Amino acid sequence: MKTLVTGGAGFIGSHLVDRLMLDGHEVIVLDNFSTGRPENLRHLENEKRLRLIEVDIQDKVAIQEFFKGVDWVFHLAALADIVPSIERPEEYFHANVDGTLAVLETVRQYGVKKFLYAASSSCYGIPDVYPTPETADIRPQYPYALTKNLAEQMIMHWGRLYKIPVVALRLFNVYGTRSRTSGTYGAVFGVFLAQKLAGKPFTIVGDGTQTRDFTYVTDVAKAFVCAAESEVRNEVFNVGSGGTYSVNRLVELLGGDVVYIPKRPGEPDCTFADTVKIQRVLGWQPEVSLAEGVAKVLENIEYWRQAPVWDANSIEAATKDWFKYLKE
Numbered sequence: 412m413k414t415l416v417t418g419g420a421g422f423i424g425s426h427l428v429d430r431l432m433l434d435g436h437e438v439i440v441l442d443n444f445s446t447g448r449p450e451n452l453r454h455l456e457n458e459k460r461l462r463l464i465e466v467d468i469q470d471k472v473a474i475q476e477f478f479k480g481v482d483w484v485f486h487l488a489a490l491a492d493i494v495p496s497i498e499r500p501e502e503y504f505h506a507n508v509d510g511t512l513a514v515l516e517t518v519r520q521y522g523v524k525k526f527l528y529a530a531s532s533s534c535y536g537i538p539d540v541y542p543t544p545e546t547a548d549i550r551p552q553y554p555y556a557l558t559k560n561l562a563e564q565m566i567m568h569w570g571r572l573y574k575i576p577v578v579a580l581r582l583f584n585v586y587g588t589r590s591r592t593s594g595t596y597g598a599v600f601g602v603f604l605a606q607k608l609a610g611k612p613f614t615i616v617g618d619g620t621q622t623r624d625f626t627y628v629t630d631v632a633k634a635f636v637c638a639a640e641s642e643v644r645n646e647v648f649n650v651g652s653g654g655t656y657s658v659n660r661l662v663e664l665l666g667g668d669v670v671y672i673p674k675r676p677g678e679p680d681c682t683f684a685d686t687v688k689i690q691r692v693l694g695w696q697p698e699v700s701l702a703e704g705v706a707k708v709l710e711n712i713e714y715w716r717q718a719p720v721w722d723a724n725s726i727e728a729a730t731k732d733w734f735k736y737l738k739e
Contacts, residue, residue, distance in 0.1 A: 412639075415439045415481045417468050417514060418488030420447030422590045423529065423582075423628055427485055430632040432458060439477050442488065443467040451589050469505060471513040478521040483639045486514050486566075487529040489559065491591075492598075496555035497732045507558035508565070515569050523575070525639050526566065530579040532624075532649065532682060534560040541655070542685035545581070545647050552677040552737060567645065576644035580634055583651040583684045587628030587704060588711045599623070599658065603665055604708065605718035613667055614726055617674035619659035624651040624682045627699035627707075637695045651684025652697050664705040672723050675730065677737035 414431050418424040419440030424447065431438050437460045440452065444465060455461050466473050468488050478484070490496070490506040511528075518526050535543050536550030551557040563579045570577035586600040603613050634650045662669055689695050699707075721729075 412482040413437045413439075413480055414483045414485065414639075415441065415477060416485045416487060417441045418447060418486075418529075420444060420449055420451050420463065421487060422451075422587075423585055423631055424485075424487040425451035425589055426587065426628045427487065427632040427635055428452060428455070428461070430629070430636055432461060434636065436460070438462070439481070440464065441466050441468060441474060441477060446491070446591055468510040468514050471517060474513065475517055475520070478517045478523065481521065482524045483527065484514070484518050484523050484525070485527045485529075485635055485639070486511065488514075489529070489562075491555060493553050493555055494730055494733055496558070497553055497736055500554040503554050503558045507555075508561050511562035511565060515566060515575075519569065519573050519575060525644075526570070526575055526577045527635055527638055528563060528566050528577065528579040530563040530581045530647065531556060531559040532581045532583040532651075532684065534563070534581065537677070537679045541681050542651075542683040543649070544685040545649055545688055563647070567647070570645045578638040578643060578645075579647045580631075580638060580650045581647060581684075582631055583624040583626050583649065583682055585626050585628055585631050586708070588708060588714065589628075599661070600708065601715065601718060602721050603661070604712055604715040605720045607665060607667055608712060608716055609720040611720055611722060612670045613662050613665070614672050614721060614723055615658055615662065615669050616672055616678070618671065619662065619669070620657055621678070622655040622657045622681045622683070624655050624684050625661070625701055625704070626650060626652040626684075626697065627704040630697040630699055633698075634689065634693070634695050637693045641693055643692060646692070648689040648693065649684040649686055650689065650695075651686050652701070653686060654701070655681055655683035656701050660701070661705070664702060665709070670723055672726055675733055675737070677733070
């Protein structure tokens with residue numbers, strides 16, 4: 412297949428590119444490198460089946476030529492993280508909603524055979540049910556979650572109205588090698604790995620008993636490929652690990668001292684995907700356990716050497732708007 416991956420130089424995107432290349436496909440990557448890194452694809456730089464294009468997906472005119480003759484489009488380009496979305500909601504709307512519209516309309520123009528979207532489990536907010544099924548109420552708590560869900564709704568609408576075969580995958584707490592090293596305070600793995608390299612204690616939110624559905628990135632890449640290869644269309648699937656694990660357990664596996672920082676408003680005590688639907692319909696199952704995934708990350712820990720090192724004081728300063736706007 413001729414495939415295109417937006418955000419393909421990013422964390423999840425680069426692993427998806429690896430999988431598509433391994434499967435023998437031709438791959439075009441569109442990335443503006445706002446968070447993605449060319450280094451994430453450097454090991455493929457001599458591959459003739461790969462093209463890496465620096466372009467912003469919001470520029471509909473500039474991206475058009477790359478969609479000609481494409482069979483599958485994987486849309487992963489987006490701005491992530493909670494705090495900056497609270498501080499700069501308009502920027503997030505443009506990137507995540509307007510950017511998705513530009514890609515969708517280009518997909519419609521060129522008659523792409525399958526459109527796959529990286530949706531976010533943050534759309535569930537603080538759910539009533541665990542494990543959380545796809546039918547759970549949508550309760551975004553902050554602009555990042557809202558913009559990702561608005562884009563998902565738009566994609567499903569375009570799929571029904573314009574008969575575009577679309578599939579959205581709601582991803583739960585993805586971790587693994589090549590996760591983001593720069594930018595604002597964000598995902599727990601990147602924070603912890605930089606702290607470990609610097610010999611600093613891990614900053615645990617609350618008492619660390621909160622659990623997360625940590626899902627290894629290659630399992631996520633496999634889910635995208637399963638969805639693309641299937642005849643399924645106009646469906647939404649959760650993608651999770653099949654379990655939920657405490658932050659204390661994660662720290663146990665990483666090894667190191669800890670300090671505790673205040674629990675944050677608007678964060679669930681648990682994330683846990685109900686994956687019955689994706690297993691039944693697509694036959695997808697996760698393969699990498701948390702212990703195996705953490706071991707893979709630790710083998711490649713030098714990747715996070717240049718990442719910012721957070722401590723209790725810098726986290727408090729970075730998350731002040733989080734507490735300001737999300738408190739009850």
